[in-house]
Amino acid sequence: MAELITKEWLETDAIQRVFDVLEQGGDRARVVGGPVRNALLGERVDDVDIACTALPEITVQRAEAAGLKAVPTGIDHGTVTLVCEGIPFEVTTLREDVETNGRHAVVHFGRDWARDAARRDFTMNALYVDREGVLFDPLGGVEDCLNRRVRFIGDAVQRIREDNLRILRYFRFFATYGVGAADPIAIAACAAEKQGISELSAERVTKELSRLLEAPRAAEVLQLMDGNGILELALGEPTSLDRVLALMVAEAALGRQGDKDLRMVALKNERICAGLRFSGIFCKREERANAARHALARNGLDEVHLKSLMVDLSPQAVSDGILLSALEVESPEALRAPLAFAESWEVPTLPLAGRDLIQAGLAPGPRIGELLAAAKESWKASDYQKGREVLLAEVLEAEEQ
Structure with a gap:
């Protein structure tokens, strides 16, 4: 039987205390999904989800009696977040879907671990481990996980119809964990049900695409999605992959870690992409990055121009x-020296x-901004050597003429 490669996360006092809270009165609890998958693959385990037989209200009562914070983050669907030693653990009662409609499910709570597994998305996510590290694998997910095969549980079309987001999740998981060719059954199901993507919220689509963009196989999976008409539906309009693929090639050639936000900027390539939704911070970075790109296209990558852009925009924008x-x-190598300089x-x-000009006797108003802009250009022309006194004298002399 396979064993977890990494187990230290399961042996902490915090998680064992949560097990103590949950496993009372004959109830059982097991860690489920991502942590088990990652531990089998020897990858980092971050957030820990736990499945248990106790009803959510019982979980809350037991947690509060033990002095733990219990947050009803999704109590209607059986989910309570327990906070122990400052660490959140998402605890969900075993359940099966009674009725589904694209993203919303009517669930029935139960005590059957196999039925709980059957309602999940991929076999590698239908894995459980108890507090001692003993695996429970009702659907053969361990073999798929170890062989990095991303497969839907049961009928792929039915799984997607239960939750349209699973189309994008499939591609994200394949880009992150998959090896070899994609499962043809999964691809056919995703292509057949792709119109369901239009029913998803822009926030959820953006989150999935963003996570996909930082995955090891992001480039080829984007092309796979594009070839099946899925990427266009996700973005909300037709797109070209040329810029984002060129960026990924450059990152690899220059030994840089992939930047998911910059990759998203390249994927959008100044399109509106109505199917996506972004934060103000992202939009500001996107605007400055594209401004820098256009300026570099006009004026080249020489250091004089790079300095001017860095002063006007920011080092981040220029990079x-x-x-x-x-x-x-022609080659990513052409970018190595400019990047090194910019960074x-x-x-x-x-x-x-402006206060220097006003203190020197000039009247406040729009003219102050114009004079500062001229001073800035003079400062740049001196290779940033002119000091305050020289620049102030130049401004005053210009005003006297």
């Missing part, structure tokens, strides 16, 4: 713009401010 330019250069040059601050 992003350089990487987004991978599509326009090492210490950006100076313009030594002249």
Whole structure:
């Protein structure tokens, strides 16, 4: 029987205390899904989900009696988050779906572990382990997991119809864990049911695509999705993969870790992508990165221009713009030196401010901004050597003329 490669996460006082709380009155508890899968593969375990036979209200009562915080994060569907030693554990009562409708399910609580497993998405996620590290594998998921085969449980079309998000989850899991060719049954089912993607919230689609973009096989899986008409539905409009694929090639060639947000910028490539939703922070980065890319396309990658852009935008924006330019250069090697410079040059601050001009007797107003802009250009032309006094003298002299 297979064993967990990493077990230290299961042996902590916090999780064992949670087991003590849950396993009372004949109830059983097991860690389920991702932590088990990752531990079998020797990969990092972060969040821990636990399945148990106790009803959610009983879980809350036992947790509070033991002094643990219990948060009813999804109590209607059997989920309670227990916080022990500052660590959250999502605890869900065993259940089976009575009725499903794309994203919302009517569930029935039970005590049958095999039925609980049967309602999950992929065989590698229908794995359980008890507090001692003993595996429970009702659907043969261990073999699939160890061989990195991503397969739907039972009928793939039915699994997708229960939850349309499983289409995107399949591609994300395959990009992250899969080896070899994708399961043809899964691909056919995803393609057949792809219109269900349009029923998903933009937030959920964005989250899945973002996680896929940082996966080891992101490039080929994006092409697989595109070839089956799935990516267009997810984005909300047709797209081209040229820029994001060029970015991924450049990241690999330059020995850089893949940046999921920058990859998303490249995937969007200034399209609206109505099927997605982004934070203000992402949108600001996207705007500056594309501004830098366009400026570099016009003026080149020489250090003089890089300095000017870094002062006007930011080092991050210029680094992003350089990487987004991978599509326009003959080889990623052309980006190595500019990137190194952009990430090492210490950006100076313009030594002249509006208050300096006002203190020198100039009237507040729009003219102050115009004068500062001119001073900034003069400062740049000096290779950032001119100091406050020199710049101020130039401004005052220009105003006297």
